Every structure is written in structure tokens, then in C-alpha cells.
Amino acid sequence: MFSLFLEQMLNGFQSGVMLFLMASGLTLVFGVMGLINLAHGSLYMVGAFACAVVAAWTGSFWLGLVASLMAAALAGVLVEILVIRRLYRRDHLDQVLATFALILIFSEGTRWIFGSFPLFLNVPDLLAGTVILPGGAQYPIFRLAIIAAGLLVAAGLFLLIGKTRLGTRIRAGEADREMIAALGINIDRLYTVVFALGAALAGLAGAFVGTTQSVQVGMGEPVLILAFVVIVIGGIGSIKGALIGSILVGFTDTMGRFLLPLALSTVTDASSATSIGSALASMLIYILMALVLFLRPSGLFGAKA
Amino acid sequence: MIMNRETIINSVLAALLIAIPLVAQAMGEIFIITLVTKVAILALAGVGLNIALGYGGLVSFGHAAFFGIGGYAAGILASHALNYQPIATWPFEISGSTQMIVIWAVALIASALAALVIGAITLRTSGVYFIMITLAFAQMIYYFAISWPAYGGEDGLSIYVRNGFPGLNTLDPISFFAICAVLLALALWFSAVLVRSRFGLALHGARQNDQRMKSVGIAPFRIKLTAFVISAMITGLAGALYADLNRFVSPSMLSWHMSGEIMVFVILGGVGRLFGPVAGAGLYILLEHLLGGAFDYWQLPLGVLLLLVVLFARGGLIGLLAGERKHA
Numbered sequence: 092m093f094s095l096f097l098e099q100m101l102n103g104f105q106s107g108v109m110l111f112l113m114a115s116g117l118t119l120v121f122g123v124m125g126l127i128n129l130a131h132g133s134l135y136m137v138g139a140f141a142c143a144v145v146a147a148w149t150g151s152f153w154l155g156l157v158a159s160l161m162a163a164a165l166a167g168v169l170v171e172i173l174v175i176r177r178l179y180r181r182d183h184l185d186q187v188l189a190t191f192a193l194i195l196i197f198s199e200g201t202r203w204i205f206g207s208f209p210l211f212l213n214v215p216d217l218l219a220g221t222v223i224l225p226g227g228a229q230y231p232i233f234r235l236a237i238i239a240a241g242l243l244v245a246a247g248l249f250l251l252i253g254k255t256r257l258g259t260r261i262r263a264g265e266a267d268r269e270m271i272a273a274l275g276i277n278i279d280r281l282y283t284v285v286f287a288l289g290a291a292l293a294g295l296a297g298a299f300v301g302t303t304q305s306v307q308v309g310m311g312e313p314v315l316i317l318a319f320v321v322i323v324i325g326g327i328g329s330i331k332g333a334l335i336g337s338i339l340v341g342f343t344d345t346m347g348r349f350l351l352p353l354a355l356s357t358v359t360d361a362s363s364a365t366s367i368g369s370a371l372a373s374m375l376i377y378i379l380m381a382l383v384l385f386l387r388p389s390g391l392f393g394a395k396a
Numbered sequence: 397m398i399m400n401r402e403t404i405i406n407s408v409l410a411a412l413l414i415a416i417p418l419v420a421q422a423m424g425e426i427f428i429i430t431l432v433t434k435v436a437i438l439a440l441a442g443v444g445l446n447i448a449l450g451y452g453g454l455v456s457f458g459h460a461a462f463f464g465i466g467g468y469a470a471g472i473l474a475s476h477a478l479n480y481q482p483i484a485t486w487p488f489e490i491s492g493s494t495q496m497i498v499i500w501a502v503a504l505i506a507s508a509l510a511a512l513v514i515g516a517i518t519l520r521t522s523g524v525y526f527i528m529i530t531l532a533f534a535q536m537i538y539y540f541a542i543s544w545p546a547y548g549g550e551d552g553l554s555i556y557v558r559n560g561f562p563g564l565n566t567l568d569p570i571s572f573f574a575i576c577a578v579l580l581a582l583a584l585w586f587s588a589v590l591v592r593s594r595f596g597l598a599l600h601g602a603r604q605n606d607q608r609m610k611s612v613g614i615a616p617f618r619i620k621l622t623a624f625v626i627s628a629m630i631t632g633l634a635g636a637l638y639a640d641l642n643r644f645v646s647p648s649m650l651s652w653h654m655s656g657e658i659m660v661f662v663i664l665g666g667v668g669r670l671f672g673p674v675a676g677a678g679l680y681i682l683l684e685h686l687l688g689g690a691f692d693y694w695q696l697p698l699g700v701l702l703l704l705v706v707l708f709a710r711g712g713l714i715g716l717l718a719g720e721r722k723h724a
Binding site: 121128174177183184186187188189191192193194195196198199200202204312316319320322323327367369370372373374377378380381384385388389 | 544
């Protein structure tokens with residue numbers, strides 16, 4: 092029982108870290124450019140497909156990983172220059188619709204090229220196998236590795252935003268767009284870089300999660316909606332909020348699915364406990380979101396609604 | 397009487413919507429009647445969303461929730477009636493029904509209640525938060541429908557016989573079309589009246605400036621919540637009809653793609669235009685039929701078209717044909 096609990100805790104943590112890779116890009120793009128991007132899930136899918144295809148070609152997961160970063164960043168740059176750039180001055184409705192249109196284009200395009208069947212990614216040899224957790228359960232090394240990789244990326248992102256010149260510009264862009272343009276910073280290029288950065292993070296998350304699950308059209312959409320919940324909880328535009336929100340949502344979702352049916356089985360029979368428990372668990376993070384909004388309408392770390 | 401161009405276009409759309417099924421009936425083209433019925437139902441869903449989105453400026457990305465709730469109202473009531481199982485036995489016995497009128501009432505009430513709860517939470521926020529949270533709540537109901545096994549879960553629920561309406565054979569396509577067209581006409585008339593009413597003006601004001609409304613003594617929150625609930629009820633009614641059209645209801649009616657599609661109807665036609673959803677739903681179904689017949693991946697060109705409309709033709713179809721919207 093203890094080892095199962097520990098295993099679920101790690102799973103929750105892993106899903107939280109992966110969510111952060113998605114949510115940080117979304118929240119950056121919103122914070123700096125004021126843009127709501129529904130197509131962020133498509134960039135996640137692009138990353139996963141690029142990783143699967145390149146890994147299958149070359150036999151190397153690592154090259155696939157590099158490909159996922161590059162493909163997602165490239166797709167991000169293209170989309171930003173062709174479409175997104177025209178949307179910064181538009182209202183949110185136009186942004187929602189245009190990025191919804193991008194989802195249709197990405198999803199159908201991918202289905203056209205790769206078909207509807209999922210692709211599978213193999214865990215690299217180096218990280219295959221399992222470790223024994225305290226309590227005796229086996230846990231895949233790969234999952235531990237992606238937790239570590241995700242945390243590393245998160246730390247890198249905080250350093251980038253907090254300590255580098257680019258990060259200063261990004262923070263300045265969040266605070267006052269006109270002013271940094273007046274200071275002679277090429278704002279168009281800054282926006283493209285921020286968008287590409289967010290896209291690369293989403294693509295990386297896609298490659299990681301694609302390896303533990305499967306790579307298929309539409310895989311980005313559930314994650315996108317979870318990432319929305321995360322940034323609503325954390326406060327839109329706040330990277331710190333995205334981190335706290337991701338971990339909170341990852342844990343609540345995973346532990347809810349694990350614990351609720353167990354808790355209910357003490358009051359009803361096993362089969363209805365499973366069905367009621369899993370139905371309730373699927374709603375849990377939204378209830379959490381509603382609670383947070385009720386107490387703090389602009390999220391935990393949000394500046395203003 | 398001088399008619400402006402938008403009125404003429406609206407009349408043409410209404411005439412087409414009625415004439416096409418009648419001609420199809422005369423020619424024995426039953427499939428076309430079903431297609432136009434689908435247009436009428438989806439347009440009804442769009443008319444609902446248009447009240448929140450077009451007139452109230454509330455960008456709800458979760459209207460599939462109400463569409464699906466209406467659909468499940470039809471599915472659940474019918475399945476209980478057909479299986480002779482009461483829905484509840486306590487505190488008093490509630491049985492299912494295969495009467496459309498009962499089903500519509502339940503669909504309207506259920507969507508109103510859901511919208512009241514969702515609206516009360518989401519309207520505390522605005523802008524991009526509102527978009528994301530309406531989406532998230534719709535998604536919550538979607539996942540609930542998938543994981544709740546009593547009514548088919550992921551597989552959905554079949555309605556074996558289309559529900560009845562007194563004096564009409566609803567299985568006859570043209571009769572069912574007539575029902576849907578009358579309800580669409582009523583909803584259009586209602587939203588035209590609503591926009592011109594004191595409430596409509598207050599809603600218009602609340603969309604433009606919350607503070608100004610407060611200063612003249614109107615609480616914008618209550619105005620917006622009322623508009624959101626009315627909007628959800630109309631979309632819920634459309635959901636009940638859609639379930640009856642397909643004789644099937646599944647979680648896909650609740651999915652966020654559905655929310656996006658309902659929004660697309662409104663936008664393709666023209667935001668805040670009375671007949672915008674009719675034009676939009678008509679164009680969408682036409683494209684689905686023409687492109688879908690020729691090309692398996694028809695949503696790819698649809699996405700490109702939508703992108704072009706958003707970037708370059710912001711008034712939608714009616715905006716293109718009738719020019720800029722007159723100030724209300």
C-alpha cells in the first residue's frame with residue numbers, strides 16, 4: 092500500500108512537471124504579448140511526432156528529442172510570423188478563433204500525413220528498466236528521468252527570465268510594451284523569440300509524454316485544457332504561479348483518481364465505488380479551480396483579473 | 397418601407413431555409429431535408445451563443461456544455477421511458493418521457509441551472525480568464541459524461557425511436573424539420589425583441605462599459621448572468637433537438653470541438669448579427685457536405701478558411717454582403 096502510494100505520488104509529480112512545460116509557455120505568451128493561444132497543444136503534438144519520426148529513422152531517442160525541440164520551435168516561429176503576429180492587437184475572440192483554426196489545420200494536416208493510428212516511441216536503452224522504490228514497488232527509470240529533466244528545464248527557465256538580458260527584456264515587455272520599444276528593443280523579434288521558446292518547451296513535453304503514452308493526433312488537447320486550468324489557478328502571466336499550479340493540478344488529478352475510489356469503497360461496493368470515484372476524480376481539478384477563483388479571482392499569483 | 401441590405405439578406409436566408417426542404421420533399425431528396433434540419437438546429441445553438449457572445453460580449457468557449465446537457469436530457473428521459481424505469485423513486489416517482497415538449501422543458505431548465513452555476517463563478521472574471529474557465533467547466537462536464545457509466549459513458553446513448561410531438565409524425569423528416577424551423581424562428585424573434593428591449597440596451601451597455609452601467613444604477617453582473625442563462629437555455633434546446641435528429645447522444649456533443657464549432661457558426665455568419673448563426677451554420681454544413689465528400693481531411697481547408705475570415709473578413713458572411721454593422 093505504501094509503495095503504491097509513493098508510486099502515485101511520483102506519477103502526480105511527473106504529470107505536474109510536464110504540465111509546467113506546457114503552462115509556462117502559455118503563460119509567458121499571454122503575459123508578454125497578451126495572446127491566448129489555443130494552438131499551444133498543437134505544438135506539443137508537433138514535438139511528439141517529430142521525436143517519434145526522427146527516433147524511428149535514426150534509431151536514437153536523443154536525436155528525436157533534439158528534433159522535437161527544433162521542430163516545435165520552427166513551427167512556433169512560422170506560426171508567429173504568418174498568423175499570430177496579426178493577432179496581438181485584436182481582441183481575445185479573434186485570437187481564440189484564429190488559433191482554433193490553427194488547431195484544425197495542424198490536426199488534420201498531421202492526420203493526413205501520418206494517418207489516425209498512434210505511433211509509439213521506445214524508451215532509450217540508457218533509461219530503460221526500473222528502480223525499486225522504498226516499500227518494494229518497481230518504478231520506471233525513464234519517468235524519474237523526465238521528472239529530473241523537467242525540473243532542470245524549469246530551473247533553466249527561471250534563470251533565463253530572472254538573470255539574463257533576454258529575460259530582462261521579457262519582463263520589461265510584460266510591464267510596458269511601448270516603453271521597451273522606445274528604448275530601442277526590436278519588439279517583433281522579442282515576440283517571435285518568446286513564442287518560439289514557449290513552443291520548444293511544449294514540444295519537449297510532447298516528446299517526453301509521447302514516450303510514456305503514445306503519439307497521436309489530438310494528444311495536445313487534453314493537456315492544453317489542463318494547462319489552462321493550471322494558469323488560471325496560478326494567475327495568468329506568472330511563471331511562479333504556473334509552477335505551483337502545475338504541481339497542484341498534477342497531484343490533485345493523479346491522487347484523486349487513486350484515492351477517491353479507495354475512499355468510496357469503504358462506504359459502497361467495489362464496482363460502484365470505482366465508477367463514482369473515477370467520475371468524481373475527473374472533476375476534481377475543476378472544482379479546485381473554481382475554489383481558487385472563488386477565493387482569488389485572479390489566481391494565486393495573478394496581478395490583476 | 398425601405399429595407400436595408402441586412403434585412404433583405406435575412407429574408408433571403410429565411411426563404412432559402414424554408415424553400416430548400418420543400419423542394420427536396422417534392423423531389424424525394426430526403427437526405428437534403430435532414431441536412432437543412434441540421435442547419436436549423438445548429439443555427440439555433442448559434443442563436444443562443446450569439447446572445448452571450450454577440451450582444452453581451454461574453455466569449456463563452458463552453459457552450460457545448462449546454463448543448464450536451466440538452467442532448468442528454470433528451471437521451472436520458474427517452475431511455476427511461478422506453479425501459480419503463482423511473483428516473484427517481486424518492487421523494488416522489490419521476491418517470492421518463494418520450495414527449496418532446498416535456499424533454500424541451502427539462503432541457504431548458506437543466507441548461508439554465510448549469511448556466512446559473514457556471515455563470516455565477518465565471519462572471520466574477522473577465523477577458524481571457526472567462527474564456528479559459530468556461531472552457532474548463534465544459535470540459536469538466538465532458539469528462540464526467542465519459543466516466544459516468546450509467547448512461548453509456550464514452551459510447552453514448554441511443555434513442556431508439558424519435559421522441560413524439562402531439563399531432564405530428566416526428567419520424568417524417570419534413571415534420572421534424574418544421575418543428576426545428578418553428579423553434580428557430582421563435583428564437584430569432586425572441587432575440588430580436590430582446591436586443592431592442594430595456595434589458596438588451598443594458599446588456600449592450602454592460603458590454604461596453606461596466607463602470608458606466610454601475611454609475612447609472614444597473615448591476616452589470618446580474619444583466620450578464622441573465623444573458624448567459626438565456627443564451628445557455630437556447631443552446632440547450634438545440635441540443636435536445638440535435639439528439640432527436642441523430643437519435644443518439646454522446647459525450648462528443650459536450651466536447652470542446654463542439655464549443656468551437658458553435659462559435660464558428662456565429663463568427664462565419666457575423667458576430668452580433670441576428671441571422672449570423674443561420675448564415676454561419678448553413679455555410680458550415682454546406683462546406684462539410686461539399687469538401688467532406690471530396691476530401692477526407694476537409695477540416696484542413698475549413699481551418700484555412702476560418703483563419704482567412706478572422707484575419708481579413710471580420711464581419712463574417714453577413715458583414716461581407718451587408719457591409720458594416722449599424723450602431724444599435
